[in-house]
Amino acid sequence: MSDLVIGADGLARCAWGASTPDYMTYHDKEWGRPVRTDDGLYEKLTLEAFQSGLSWLTILRKREAFRAAFAGFHIETVARFSAADEERLLADAGIVRNRAKIEAAIANARAAVEIPGGLAKLLWSFAPPPREHRPVAFADLTPTTPQSTAMAKDLKKRGFRFVGPTTAHALMQATGMVDDHLEGCHVALKPASRRRPTARV
Numbered sequence: 001m002s003d004l005v006i007g008a009d010g011l012a013r014c015a016w017g018a019s020t021p022d023y024m025t026y027h028d029k030e031w032g033r034p035v036r037t038d039d040g041l042y043e044k045l046t047l048e049a050f051q052s053g054l055s056w057l058t059i060l061r062k063r064e065a066f067r068a069a070f071a072g073f074h075i076e077t078v079a080r081f082s083a084a085d086e087e088r089l090l091a092d093a094g095i096v097r098n099r100a101k102i103e104a105a106i107a108n109a110r111a112a113v114e115i116p117g118g119l120a121k122l123l124w125s126f127a128p129p130p131r132e133h134r135p136v137a138f139a140d141l142t143p144t145t146p147q148s149t150a151m152a153k154d155l156k157k158r159g160f161r162f163v164g165p166t167t168a169h170a171l172m173q174a175t176g177m178v179d180d181h182l183e184g185c186h187v188a189l190k191p192a193s194r195r196r197p198t199a200r201v
Contacts, residue, residue, distance in 0.1 A: 003138045004184050011186040015138075022060050028187055034176035038119040041175060042112055043073035045123075046105045048170050049162035050096050058096075065094030070105065075119070078109035104161035111159040126151040126168075127177040134183040141180055144169050 005018040017027025035041055047066065051059045059066075069092050071077040089095065089102045112119045128147045135141055148169035155163045163171075172178045181187050 002184075004182055012184050013187070014182050014185050017185075017187075020057060022057060026060055031174055032176050032179055032181050032187065035174075036120050036124065038112065039073050039075055041120050041123055041171075042075050042078075042109065043067070043070075044175050045108065045163065045167075045171055046070065046073060048167050048174065049104060049108075050098070050101050051170075052101075052162060052167060054096065062095055065092070069095050075109050075112050078106060079113050081106045081109075101162060108160045108163070111155075115158065122154070123151065123171070123175075124177065126154075127172070130179065134185075134188075135180060136183050138182075142169075145172075145178075147178075148172055 003015050004012045005015045006012050007018050007024070013024070013027060017023050017031070035044060047059050047063065050066070067073060069089055086099075086102055086106065090097050090099060115122050126147045128145065144165040148171075149165040151172070152163055152165045152168040155168070169178075173180045
C-alpha cells in the first residue's frame with residue numbers, strides 16, 4: 001500500500017501531510033524546504049526539542065505562542081533571558097510548560113551565540129550528500145542517521161541540550177538538509193539527485 005495520499009485537490013502527498021489541515025499546510029509550505037538562517041534554525045531546533053514526547057501537531061498549533069514567548073526566536077535575545085524570564089515562560093499557558101525544556105532552549109541560545117561562523121554554518125555542515133532517488137515508502141526512512149548522530153554529538157559537546165540523534169534527524173528533515181518527501185509527492189522542488197550537497201566545514 002502506498003504511503004502517498006491523493007488529496008481532494010488531486011495532489012499526491014506524504015500520507016502524514018494529508019491527515020489534518022495543519023499538517024497539510026506545514027507539509028506543503030515548510031517541511032523539507034531549506035532553512036539557512038541562524039534564528040530560523042534555532043526556532044526549528046527549539047520546537048523539535050519541545051516536541052519530544054508530544055505530538056508535532058500540538059507544537060504546530062502553539063507555534064505563534066512560542067514565537068511570542070521566545071522573542072521571535074532571536075538567538076541573542078533569548079541568550080539574555082533571566083531567571084524571571086524562565087518563570088514567565090513556566091506561567092505561559094500558550095506554550096509547553098516544561099522546565100527542563102525551557103531551560104534547554106535558553107541554554108541552547110547561549111551555546112549558539114558562541115559558535116564561530118554561526119549556527120546555520122555548523123548545522124548545514126552535517127547535511128549528507130543528496131540521494132540518487134527519493135524514498136518510496138515510510139519504511140525506507142530511519143529515525144536517525146550517521147549524520148544526525150554526529151550532529152547531536154557535536155551540539156552536546158558545545159553545551160546544547162535536548163538534541164539527541166532523533167531530534168537532530170527530525171531537524172534535518174524539517175529544514176531541507178535531507179529530502180524525505182516520498183517519490184511521487186507533489187512537493188518536489190527539484191529531483192533529489194540534483195540537490196547540491198553542503199561541504200563539511
